[in-house]
Amino acid sequence: MIDIIFYAFGVMYTPGPVNAIGLNNGIQNQPSIIRFFVGVGAAMFILFFGFAIVGETLMNEGIIKLASVLGSLYVLWLSYKVFNANIALKQECENRVLTFRDGLLMQLLNPKAMVVVLPVATIQFPAAGISGIEIILWCIGLAIFAFGAPFSYFLFGRLLGNSLKSEVALNIINKLMAFFLFIVAISMATNPFL
Numbered sequence: 001m002i003d004i005i006f007y008a009f010g011v012m013y014t015p016g017p018v019n020a021i022g023l024n025n026g027i028q029n030q031p032s033i034i035r036f037f038v039g040v041g042a043a044m045f046i047l048f049f050g051f052a053i054v055g056e057t058l059m060n061e062g063i064i065k066l067a068s069v070l071g072s073l074y075v076l077w078l079s080y081k082v083f084n085a086n087i088a089l090k091q092e093c094e095n096r097v098l099t100f101r102d103g104l105l106m107q108l109l110n111p112k113a114m115v116v117v118l119p120v121a122t123i124q125f126p127a128a129g130i131s132g133i134e135i136i137l138w139c140i141g142l143a144i145f146a147f148g149a150p151f152s153y154f155l156f157g158r159l160l161g162n163s164l165k166s167e168v169a170l171n172i173i174n175k176l177m178a179f180f181l182f183i184v185a186i187s188m189a190t191n192p193f194l
Contacts, residue, residue: 004124008116008142012149015180016112021098024151026157027170033099033154039103041147048111048139051121052130070111072189079185083178092178107146116146 007186018040027032107113120142125131130138160173 001128001130002130004120004138004142006143008120008145011112011116012013013152015177016111017110018055018103019153020177020181021106022153024099024158025098026154026159027161027173029158029161032095032099033074033103034151035100036098036103037147037151037154039105040107040150041103041143042100042111043107044117044146046108046123047117047142048142049135051117051124052139054137055124057112057162069189070184072111076182076185079178079181082142139143 022033022037125135125138
């Protein structure tokens, strides 16, 4: 069962679109977006629980590989967008605070979330003999884990943003994040079962 935790940590805490939003909001010193992170956690609970109930009856290796390829293409696109973004310290428009609904919808539609959920809920849960009430408990625990990923990026970004006052440095960090997203995308495409 520890392999489920290591796998979930390895995928949830690597750079991805939701974590990048957390980091960016921290660096840009935006107001706390806890509701957004709670929405992310709620979406992961819905996904884990939904796919765990469906289990292996409808899922197969082909669907998991397809989700992996689609997810990696999406993350490659995000990597490209992040790499080409230009961060400015002073923004002329006021940023909108992200809500619970934003986090919920973004994570429900995030292909990287599927890369976490599908193998855990359809392969690892049954292999570990997790069933019944244990599924709900595991889904709650993994949802809390999912909340912590973008929140930890937000906190790191806040620390980083308070010490960085240079647009050049922020843009270098942005390019580094794009590189990490690229690595995640390649990893997702080449090894869907991690």
